[in-house]
Amino acid sequence: MDMMKRIYVQSFGCQMNKLDTALVVGALKEAGFRLTDTVKDADVVLMNTCSVREHAEQRVFSHLGHLKHIKESHPDLVVGVIGCMAQRLGDELLKHEAVNLVCGPAQIPRLSVLLKEAMQGKKATTAVTEKIRQKPTDEQNQLLEDFESAYGVEDKQIPNQAFVRVMRGCNNFCTYCIVPYVRGPEVSRPPEAIMEQIKKLADHGVKQVTLLGQRVNAYQYQQGGRTWSLADLLDAASNIKGIEWLRFVTSYPSGEFFNDILQVMADSPKVCNYLHIPAQSGSDRILQAMNRRYSSREYLDLLGRAREIVPGISIAGDFIVGFSGETEEDFEATIDLVRKARYKNAFIFKYSPRPGTTADKRLQDTIPGDVKQRRNVELLAVQEKISDELSRDFLGKEVNVLVEGLSKKSHVNMDQNDNPQLIGRTSGDWIVVFNGPESLTGQFAQVKITAVSPLTLFGQLG
Numbered sequence: 314m315d316m317m318k319r320i321y322v323q324s325f326g327c328q329m330n331k332l333d334t335a336l337v338v339g340a341l342k343e344a345g346f347r348l349t350d351t352v353k354d355a356d357v358v359l360m361n362t363c364s365v366r367e368h369a370e371q372r373v374f375s376h377l378g379h380l381k382h383i384k385e386s387h388p389d390l391v392v393g394v395i396g397c398m399a400q401r402l403g404d405e406l407l408k409h410e411a412v413n414l415v416c417g418p419a420q421i422p423r424l425s426v427l428l429k430e431a432m433q434g435k436k437a438t439t440a441v442t443e444k445i446r447q448k449p450t451d452e453q454n455q456l457l458e459d460f461e462s463a464y465g466v467e468d469k470q471i472p473n474q475a476f477v478r479v480m481r482g483c484n485n486f487c488t489y490c491i492v493p494y495v496r497g498p499e500v501s502r503p504p505e506a507i508m509e510q511i512k513k514l515a516d517h518g519v520k521q522v523t524l525l526g527q528r529v530n531a532y533q534y535q536q537g538g539r540t541w542s543l544a545d546l547l548d549a550a551s552n553i554k555g556i557e558w559l560r561f562v563t564s565y566p567s568g569e570f571f572n573d574i575l576q577v578m579a580d581s582p583k584v585c586n587y588l589h590i591p592a593q594s595g596s597d598r599i600l601q602a603m604n605r606r607y608s609s610r611e612y613l614d615l616l617g618r619a620r621e622i623v624p625g626i627s628i629a630g631d632f633i634v635g636f637s638g639e640t641e642e643d644f645e646a647t648i649d650l651v652r653k654a655r656y657k658n659a660f661i662f663k664y665s666p667r668p669g670t671t672a673d674k675r676l677q678d679t680i681p682g683d684v685k686q687r688r689n690v691e692l693l694a695v696q697e698k699i700s701d702e703l704s705r706d707f708l709g710k711e712v713n714v715l716v717e718g719l720s721k722k723s724h725v726n727m728d729q730n731d732n733p734q735l736i737g738r739t740s741g742d743w744i745v746v747f748n749g750p751e752s753l754t755g756q757f758a759q760v761k762i763t764a765v766s767p768l769t770l771f772g773q774l775g
C-alpha cells in the first residue's frame with residue numbers, strides 16, 4: 314500500500330475472540346496497516362463479534378448503525394465483521410449497509426488479502442466456513458496453525474501476560490450453546506506448537522500464560538504412541554524458563570483427566586491454584602435438559618476433590634438462570650449449589666435462546682424476562698455474600714500479585730507518596746488494588762491486604 318492505512322479494531326467476545334483479534338492485528342500490521350484508537354481516524358473498522366447471547370449481537374448491530382452514519386461522511390471507510398457472528402449470519406450481515414466484509418473465525422488467515430480487496434473497491438465479500446461441523450482437513454488445520462504461530466506473540470492486552478489456544482472448537486453441544494455451530498469441531502493443537510509459542514512468549518518477557526479451550530481439560534493429542542493431556546502440557550510449560558504463572562480456562566465438570574490436572578496444580582508452584590469450572594445449574598433436571606453430563610452431586614464431589622488435592626484452591630463458576638422450564642424449585646437447587654460450592658466469584662447469565670441450537674429448536678423460552686432478572690439478582694446476592702466472606706480471610710495477610718497496570722476505576726486513595734492506583738491479581742485470581750509506581754506493571758509485587766470488598770482486595774505494597 315502506498316500509505317499506511319489506519320485500522321480500528323474492537324473485540325466483543327470471550328478470550329478466544331480477543332486472542333483472534335490479537336492474531337489478526339499482528340497479521341494486519343505485517344500487511345502494512347497500523348492501529349488507531351479512534352473510529353474517526355480509521356480507514357478500516359473491524360469488529361470481532363460474539364453470538365453467545367442475543368445481547369452480544371445487539372451491541373454489534375447498534376455499533377453498525379453508528380458506522381452507517383459515519384460512512385455518510387466517510388464513504389471510503391471499510392467495515393469488516395469477523396468472529397462468531399460473522400460465521401453465524403454470513404451473507405445476511407453483508408446486507409447491512411455498513412458492512413463491506415464478513416469473515417468467520419476459521420477464515421482469519423485470509424483476512425488481510427480480503428481487506429485489501431475490499432479497500433480497492435471490489436465487491437463486498439463473505440468468507441465463512443460452509444460446513445462448519447465438518448472435521449477440518451489437515452490443510453485447513455495447518456493454515457490456522459501457521460497463522461497462530463506466526464502471530465501468536467502479538468498478544469499484549471496486559472503487559473507480560475498472554476493467552477495461548479490449546480484447542481479450537483467444541484463438540485459438547487450443551488443445548489443452549491451456539492459455540493459448536495460457530496467454532497466448529499473440537500481440535501487439539503499439537504503440543505510442540507503450543508510449547509514453541511510459550512517459549513517465544515517467554516523470550517518476549519511474558520510471565521503468565523493462560524491456556525485456552527472451551528473444554529480445556531479435555532485436551533488430548535496423540536503422538537508417537539503417547540497421549541498428551543492438559544496435565545502434560547502444564548507440566549511441560551512449567552519447565553519453560555521465564556514462565557512464572559500458568560492458568561487454564563475453561564474446565565468442563567467431567568472426570569476427564571481431572572485428578573492429573575489437580576495433581577500438577579498441587580505439585581507445581583507455577584500452576585495457579587485456580588479453577589474456572591461452570592456448573593450452569595444446580596438442578597439435575599435442568600442439567601439434563603442442558604445436556605450437561607453430570608449431576609449436581611457429581612459436580613460438588615469434584616469441587617470437594619479439588620479442595621482435597623489443592624488446599625485453598627480458588628474456584629469460579631458460571632450459571633444460566635431462566636433456562637427453558639426452570640421452576641422455582643430448580644432455581645432453589647441452583648442457590649443451594651452456589652451456597653455449597655463457595656466460589657470466589659460466579660458469572661451469572663440470563664438464558665438467551667440461540668437460533669439453531671437444540672434448546673431453541675426443541676424447548677421453549679418459557680421464563681419471562683422479569684423472572685430471569687429476579688433470579689439473576691437473587692443468585693448474585695447469594696454469591697456476593699460468599700465472596701465477601703472469602704475475601705475477609707485475606708485481611709492482614711500478604712499476597713503476591715502480578716501487576717496488570719493502572720486501575721481503571723478510581724478507588725479511595727490511600728497513599729501518601731502520590732503513587733497511582735494499580736491493579737494486580739493473585740494466583741487465585743483475586744483482584745488487588747493498591748498504590749505503587751506504574752513501573753511495577755508486568756512485575757510481581759507483595760501487597761499487604763488492609764481492606765476488602767466482595768470482589769476486590771485493597772492493600773499496601775509490602
Ligand code: SAH
Binds near residue numbers: 489565632663
Ligand atoms: N466453553 C465454556 C464457555 C462457553 S460461553 C464452558 O463450557 O464453560 C460462556 C458462558 O456463557 C457459559 O458458561 C454459559 O454460562 C453462558 N452461556 C452460553 N450460552 C448461553 C445462552 N444461550 N444464554 C445465556 N448464557 C449462555
Ligand code: SF4
Binds near residue numbers: 486487491492527
Ligand atoms: Fe458451549 Fe458447552 Fe461447548 Fe462450553 S462446553 S462451549 S457451554 S457447548
Ligand code: F3S
Binds near residue numbers: 325326396397491495
Ligand atoms: Fe467466544 Fe462468543 Fe464466540 S463466547 S467463542 S466469541 S460466541
